[in-house]
Amino acid sequence: MLEVSGLDVLLGDYQALWGARLAVERGEMVALLGPNGSGKSTLMNSVSGLLRPRAGAITFEGEPIAGLPAHRIVGRGIAHVLERRRLFPYLSVRQNVWLGGYHAAARGAREAEYQRVAELFPIVAARAGQPAHTLSGGEQQMVAIARGLMARPRLLMIDEPFLGLAPQVVAHLTEAIRRINRDGVTLLFIEQNVELALSIAARGYVLESGRTVVDGRSAELLRSPEVRRIFLGG
Numbered sequence: 001m002l003e004v005s006g007l008d009v010l011l012g013d014y015q016a017l018w019g020a021r022l023a024v025e026r027g028e029m030v031a032l033l034g035p036n037g038s039g040k041s042t043l044m045n046s047v048s049g050l051l052r053p054r055a056g057a058i059t060f061e062g063e064p065i066a067g068l069p070a071h072r073i074v075g076r077g078i079a080h081v082l083e084r085r086r087l088f089p090y091l092s093v094r095q096n097v098w099l100g101g102y103h104a105a106a107r108g109a110r111e112a113e114y115q116r117v118a119e120l121f122p123i124v125a126a127r128a129g130q131p132a133h134t135l136s137g138g139e140q141q142m143v144a145i146a147r148g149l150m151a152r153p154r155l156l157m158i159d160e161p162f163l164g165l166a167p168q169v170v171a172h173l174t175e176a177i178r179r180i181n182r183d184g185v186t187l188l189f190i191e192q193n194v195e196l197a198l199s200i201a202a203r204g205y206v207l208e209s210g211r212t213v214v215d216g217r218s219a220e221l222l223r224s225p226e227v228r229r230i231f232l233g234g
């Protein structure tokens, strides 16, 4: 469904990705792992069109998408829930969620889609009129994912959904993400905690200093000495 190969990305003068690669099959749930600063967000931002790669290929459902503007990529069926959620703090929960269904293909179905996401995340309905900044971190994460779903994506990418959340909230969010996946949305998510990520995803890719250094099935990665070296430094 998604294939990234040979990706080089510059952030100003700094090269953040060096030939990075990744592939996601339709229906899968895949984790993108790597230490802080290894280029995970840069890779995801390149897929969603927020960054323009210097070299490499990104194809989605067989079509090249590298370099397309972000709004066109949403229209193709990829939604991106950004690192730190990036809600509009002074817009209401409902307004934030509603904005996710802006592009032409999603607009007509907004009301139905809103009902669907409000059922998946009851917090959306319960706090509909409240400014987004008044919600807890976990609630805000749910609103951000709900906003992403409003675009009716076939691929949903989430950058660090669990960062800073309490264990019960992580469990709750994990359940919701599993359900989204079961309902037919392919998932790619970023997470720095290897055990957590691989307990949720079926497969993972590990970035180190801007390069894809290991990938495989979750059970395999959990046993990998290479993964141990990268995350435990020995």
Ligand SMILES: Nc1ncnc2c1ncn2[C@@H]1O[C@H](COP(=O)(O)OP(=O)(O)O)[C@@H](O)[C@H]1O
Binding pocket: 011, 012, 014, 016, 034, 035, 036, 037, 038, 039, 040, 041, 042, 043
């Ligand atoms: N605007 C920027 N200009 C220069 N370097 C940046 C910029 N943003 C991020 N970086 C650097 O690029 C590298 C990759 O960043 P990022 O993709 O955000 O990593 P990750 O998501 O894996 O933590 C990091 O070393 C980071 O410090």
Ligand SMILES: [Mg+2]
Binding pocket: 040, 041, 042, 083, 159
């Ligand atoms: Mg990041």
